[in-house]
Amino acid sequence: MPHKQKVLYIDYSTCIGCETCEYVCRFVHDTPRIHMMRTASGVMAPLYCRHCENPNCAKVCKRGAIVRDKSGAMILQPQLCRGCETRQCLLACPYAAMFETDTGVMLSKCDLCAGRRQIGLSPACAEMCPCGAIHFIAREDIAKIETDKSREAFERVMGHLRPGKGKEE
Amino acid sequence: MNAMNFNFLCGDPPPASARSVGIIGAGPSGLAAAGYLSCLGYLVEVYDKLPKAGGLMLFGIPGHRIPKERVEAGVRRMARKYGVVFHPRTKICCSAPLHDEEGDHFCSDVRGLGDLVKKHDAIIICTGSWRSRRLGIPGENLPGVMAGLEFLFPIRAAGYAGPGIKAPDVAGKTVAVIGAGHSAVDVVHSALFLGAAKVHLLYRRTRHEAPCGSYEIDRLEAAGAAWHESVTPLRFTGEDRVTGVEIREKTLGEPGPDGKRCALPDSEHVTVIEADLVVTAIGETATPPFAKELGLENVRKGEVRWLHMTDIENLFVAGDALTGPSKIGKAVYSGLRAARSLANWLDLKDQDRLADYPYDDLVAREADRFPGGRLHR
């Protein structure tokens, strides 16, 4: 793994839920890999892949279809994926960042815009977010830009993802 | 702050092509389209009636939610690096008399759509959705009754336009806001921020049905606003100036077996909420130039020859002008797709291959995937 591995970090306290990230991702990849969560109380927040250091998705996949590329992104290889019905990877992800689709292996996940990175471009969502809420940033630098507000907003979002575990409304 | 990168699809600008495209309206849909086409090397010219590009991202949505520097930097980058030409303060005429919509008083130049059609190979109309919907109840024309954008627009515009434009004077006053969408929320926040003594928010249904979501309502209450639900505005009171809103109020009972909540018997009554200023924020409707001539109804329904193309061959349309009020993300997507459609069309036209292209199939597939812009609002 390279020294400074860059990942996405979304500051939920500055995100306004405008859906630009999801729609730009849809334009670039046809099937979006970043999705808006909308709770009953109307909170909207994009769910996205953290390209975890210890990725649960890859751990549970028996076919080894989710692998790390040379810059550190966790990539789903559709040729190896069987699209198994148990959807272990999808259930295992703590951030709800794997998505069911209606095409191909019926799963999609973020690859940090692998094709774009190859030609020197950054992930499209981060480029177009009107609020600058999406950072494409070295993992170890995330702590430097976190704020009390961003941590609080993160807990709020996670509370919706893991009812019971996180803080409830 | 980094630029919002409308040119996210390319790195360095490509060699210039001979094509020229005009874009009317510099909101998120127009800017996204301009980014796409300038990444193809087209000469892109963007016309907007306002002094600055950004559309509602700059002139509608309050500044604490969208940092204007980021939008401005993206526009500057597009102009300097990719050669996009911006024509601010230029209104393309006209679906309505001038000075009819918010922002018209900024224009120093008015051009006909016909001139543009002659000048460019193709045009995309991205004029958004600005005409405020009205309640249609007595007293709506009284001074002191205003629409959501009428209230919000000058707050943002005051910073750009200098004298003549002033933020609404609400300090120490009581403001009543009708509606529960994004605009209503923004009006309440802005009124509180500008020092209103009391802000009432009135909605005809309950917080659980509010388009902005109950979480936003909780936040508004925490910020000091008074929330009134299940109220119907009947008329605005006052002689030569509004003094309040007369409303019918009711209390809902517990949900019945069908999950519906009915009004408790005898709970209905009529009262007046007093206010020095009433803002109706119940939504906007699209006002593109020449809506009828362009056959926009058909474009909305997907009955078109070419994606996003209007009845006039080289005129395309995108964003809220096409879908009605939506959100930034959908407007961006719509602008990108209109731009791609336009480029494909110009390519095939140049090769004289338009006839053998299966439009119908294309349109049907796309219509499935993107059914209109009214979701979530």
Ligand SMILES: Cc1cc2nc3c(=O)[nH]c(=O)nc-3n(C[C@H](O)[C@H](O)[C@H](O)COP(=O)(O)OP(=O)(O)OC[C@H]3O[C@@H](n4cnc5c(N)ncnc54)[C@H](O)[C@@H]3O)c2cc1C
């Ligand atoms: C108060 C308010 C709050 C909102 N909050 C949010 C939010 O939190 N999140 C979200 O995602 N969305 C929000 N929206 C919606 C969002 O702003 C719009 O959906 C989006 O801006 C639409 O983009 P657009 O490019 O289609 O049009 P617009 O942004 O409306 O831009 C249209 C542009 O065209 C120009 N124009 C119009 N007519 C002419 C003409 N004849 N000649 C020349 N120029 C012309 C206008 O000056 C304007 O710059 C909000 C809207 C409002 C009103």
Ligand code: SF4
């Ligand atoms: S584009 Fe940015 S502000 Fe909009 S939903 Fe995505 S992260 Fe939030």
Ligand code: SF4
């Ligand atoms: S899909 Fe989930 S578990 Fe896998 S790397 Fe992304 S965030 Fe981590």
